[in-house]
Amino acid sequence: MLLAVLVASTTLASEREKLVVRTLLLSEHPDNPTDYVYVKGQIVTVLRFEQPVNAAMTKMLSWEGRLEPLGVVGNKVILEPLRDLARSEEAWTDQQVDVFENRESYKAMFSALMRAQKCPEEARKAMNYLRMFVGEGAVVQIDANQSSSPITLYDGPIESQLRDDLGLLEAPGRLYGRVWTSGPQAVIRYYEAQPVRGGDKVPLCAVARLGLGQFRKRPESKPGTAILDSHTAAVFIVDEFR
Numbered sequence: 001m002l003l004a005v006l007v008a009s010t011t012l013a014s015e016r017e018k019l020v021v022r023t024l025l026l027s028e029h030p031d032n033p034t035d036y037v038y039v040k041g042q043i044v045t046v047l048r049f050e051q052p053v054n055a056a057m058t059k060m061l062s063w064e065g066r067l068e069p070l071g072v073v074g075n076k077v078i079l080e081p082l083r084d085l086a087r088s089e090e091a092w093t094d095q096q097v098d099v100f101e102n103r104e105s106y107k108a109m110f111s112a113l114m115r116a117q118k119c120p121e122e123a124r125k126a127m128n129y130l131r132m133f134v135g136e137g138a139v140v141q142i143d144a145n146q147s148s149s150p151i152t153l154y155d156g157p158i159e160s161q162l163r164d165d166l167g168l169l170e171a172p173g174r175l176y177g178r179v180w181t182s183g184p185q186a187v188i189r190y191y192e193a194q195p196v197r198g199g200d201k202v203p204l205c206a207v208a209r210l211g212l213g214q215f216r217k218r219p220e221s222k223p224g225t226a227i228l229d230s231h232t233a234a235v236f237i238v239d240e241f242r
Contacts, residue, residue: 021096025155025182035156040093041083048098049075118240119205123191126202127237132167137236139163140175142188142208142228149231153179153186155224160190160208163232170196175206175235179226185215186226188233189241205241208233 024035039045055072066085071078119127127133143151144161158179162171177190188208192201209215210233218227 038094045079046096047077123203130168138166140235153226181226
C-alpha cells in the first residue's frame with residue numbers, strides 16, 4: 001500500500017523542463033513521514049509500480065471530487081487534479097514517480113542510480129546570485145528539532161538549521177531536503193533554503209557530510225531510521241547529486 005500526500009506545485013504548465021521523473025523507495029517503518037507526490041491542476045502524474053495494480057482495490061483517500069477518476073493501466077496509476085489543490089513552493093511537478101516497495105531490489109537501486117540529479121538551472125542561478133559556489137560550506141544542526149546527540153533520522157523530508165552563514169544566506173536560516181537511511185550511512189540532500197529574514201524559499205543543491213564515519217548508522221537503528229552520534233554536520237554546495 002502506498003501512502004502519499006499530494007502537494008500542488010507552482011510549476012507553470014509551459015515550463016516542461018521542470019517536470020521530473022523521480023524514484024520513490026517506500027519505507028517499512030510505520031513512524032516515518034508520509035511520502036509526497038507533487039502535482040498540478042490539469043497536469044497528469046503517473047505512479048509506476050513494480051507489479052500490476054489491482055484497479056478494484058485502488059482508490060484515493062480524502063481526495064474524492066478533487067481529481068479525475070483514477071486511471072489504472074497495468075502497473076501504472078494515473079493522477080490528474082481538476083485544479084491546483086493548494087499552494088506549494090516546490091520547484092517541480094512530478095511527471096512520473098517510480099515506486100519501489102523493496103528498496104534493496106536491483107530495479108530499485110538501478111532506478112535510483114539512473115535518476116541521480118544534476119542541479120537544476122533555476123537553483124544554479126539562485127546559488128550564483130547568493131554567492132553560494134560549489135564547494136562552499138557551513139555547519140548545520142542536522143534536525144532543527146533535535147539539538148543534542150544522538151539523533152534519530154527517518155526516511156523522508158528534513159528541516160535543518162544553519163549555524164554559519166552560507167554565502168549570502170545568513171544563519172539561522174533553514175535548509176529543506178530529504179533523508180535516505182537504507183545504506184550503512186545516512187544520506188541527506190538539500191533542495192531549498194528559507195532565508196532568516198523571510199520571503200520565498202530559495203532553490204539550491206547541497207549535501208550534508210561528516211568525516212570519520214560519523215554519518216554511519218548505529219547498530220540499533222531500525223529499518224527506515226538512522227541513529228547518528230552527531231547532531232551537527234557540514235553542508236556543502238554541489239552542482240549535482242551522486
